[in-house]
Amino acid sequence: MKKIRTDFQTLFSQYEVDFLANLRRVLREPSVAGPKTFGAPFGVGPKRALETVLQISKEMGFRTGQVADCVGWVEYGPTEDQQSDYFGILGHLDVVDVEDDWQYAPFDLTRVDNYLYGRGVLDNKGPLMATLFALYLIKIQNIEFQQRVRIIFGTDEESGSRDIPLYLQHEKAPIAGFTPDCKFPAVYGERGLLDIQLTLPVTDGSGQQIKALDGHFDKSFIPDHASLILADGTVKHYTGRKAPSNAPELAENVLPPLAADGSQLTGQVGQFFDWVTTTIGTQTTGQNLGIDFQDTASGALQVAFYGLSLENQSMSCHLTCRYPISTTEDALLTQIQTGLLPTMTVTVKRRYPSQITNPELPFIQQLGAIYEADTGLDGTPVTTTGVTYARALSNIIAFGPSFPGQKGIAHKGNEWLKFSDWQMMMQIYYDALIALNAKTDK
Template identity: 75%
Template sequence: MKPIRADFKALFEAHADEFLADLRQVLRVPSVRGPQTYAAPFGIGPKRALETVLAIADRMGFRTGQVGNCVGWAEYGPDATQAPTYFGVLGHLDVVDVEDDWHYPPYDLTQVDDLLYGRGVLDNKGPLLSTLFALYLIKTQKIAFEQRVRIIFGTDEESGSQDIPIYLAEHAAPYAGFTPDCKFPAVYGERGLLDVQLALSITDGSDQQITTIEGQFAKSYLPDHAQLILADGTVRTYHGKKAPSNAPEMADNVLPKLVADASQLTGQTGQFYQWVTAKIGTQSTGENLGINYQDEASGALQLAFYGVSIEAHLLRVHLTCRYPISVTEDQLLTGIKAAMLPGMTLTVKRRYPSQVTDPTLPFIQQLSAIYAADTGLDGSPVTTTGVTYARALPNIIAFGPSFPGQKGIAHKGDEWLQFSDWQMMMQIYYDSLLAIGAGK
């Protein structure tokens, strides 16, 4: 990657301490979704994070506002009477919960050499604030904008993006924009996502061989520990390596080990887990389920085996499939159903069809060219396995923050962001917003 441009470096360094202090203040808010309460539809934490960021934007002199106590914004450029449409940047202030896999305080900013640690430093508080800070650097130079630019702060991306319909009920969508919550370069296509539960009702009593299955199973990551406790008193404990569900190849998933042991049990229970071992097991591309699709734009399907459970004579496994943009959900469902055991049921828990934006649109080409010029890297638009706010707000794509080769950082302990990368992404966003707002 090319070095930070000298003129931007000087501009950034004049405000770096201020920016780090603001980032620390926002990271210290544990903005995990909580129970709805008065004036906080997604809990106190996300609401406090929104108030904290809006106070920072107010101090910087931006026009600010909020809707529904869950979405806020900061604007620069002509007002709505002069520029009815706007370019939008949408990111989120809510974060996933923390576990006991941290070596640094999760709700704080810790800097060790070139690395910044803290929950949300990458996903997505650090990158979202970098866009606000980039716009502030433009503002400090008193550069006039012809186009209105609005930075939008959401608070429910990690739990289904229920905040964005509230925003759209009162405000028009941007004519174009991006979310800094994925990867560089510009992302024109997001794979489809299908989250399914496969279950078998046990009628022969063989499920009584299992007392319980314990572990922290969540759709956002593959688990690194679990226990299988059998009725005869046997306790089997499994340890592995956690990874985000959109990077299953990086995990040492404990679930294939657990179901392999459970497949030694008798009756329908053993048969179910034998099927899971044979058809899913350690695979991450779905070949034994007959769904190992791939295409040139997306690559191979990703299969994430993220959960198991037993309750009321019902054995269940949970899978997420992130499938290429040329494939349909019906193709996956047909393949999985053809491979299922007699009596097994399939329930769709989440579904997001593929989303594709024309990569030749002028604003995508503009962002791609700026990224290439600033980094010296290939700026050709790409696709992603992620599910971003680009699906929730019309006319936007994902753009940053992770650089090529960076993967599997979010949603686990010691979430990190390189300080030098934060500076580089801020330069990219500075140049992008400057080009769009001022027409430079």
């Protein structure tokens, strides 16, 4: 990538210490979703993170507001009376929970050379704060904007994005904008996502061979540890390598070897594990299920095998399928049905259809041009496997924060962000906001 532009470097260096201190304040709030309580619909942690960010924004002199106790906003530019439309930046302050796979304090900011560590430093507190700091650098220079810019801080993206509908009940949607919660360059399309549970009823009593299936199985990541505990006292432990569920190919999944051992059991339980081993196994593109769809824009379909369970006299496996933008959910489900055992059923746990925005829209093309100018890299719009807030609002696309080649960092221990990348993305957002919103002499 190109070097940071000199004038931005000079400006950034004056506030670098303050920016890092404020980022630390936000990372220190353990904003994992929790039980609903008074004034905190998604738990105390996310609400405290929101209040911290709004306090920082007030200290910077921004107009701020809060909606439904779960979404905050910061504004710069004309007041609403002067200009009702606004350009939006939408990100989230909630984070996934942590396990015991951290070398550094998860709810803090640790800097080691060029690396920043902490839960949310990449997903999504670090990039979202980068947009706030970029806007602050614009504000202190008194650069006038022709329309309002509003940064919107959500608190429920990791648990279903229930916050944005609440925001839209009280506030109009932005006319355009981006979410810094994916990758560079501009992302014009997000694949469809289907989270399914494949279940086989166990009616022959063979489930009694298993005492427990232990492990932390969550839709957000591929597990790196699990145990198969048999009724005869045999305990088999499995360890691997964790990866986010949108990068299963980077994981060493512990579930396929567990299923392979389970296939040695008798009856329907053994039959189920044998089917899992043969049909799913270590594949991440669904070949044996016949769902290895692909297209030029998206690439190959992606399967994340993230869970196994034995409950209510049934065996289940849990998969997330991220399918190309040219594939339909009906086509995917129809094909999956053809590959099941006779008494197996499919339950859809989550579904998100593909989201596509016209990549030729002027603001998308302009974002691509700014990215190219600042980094020297190709700015042609792309698609993603991710699910972002862009699905919640029209004319919102994902734009950053990860640079090409960076994948599989979030949702696991020692989440990191390069300091130099944080500075670069801040410059990109700084330049983008000026180019898209600043007043020009005519």
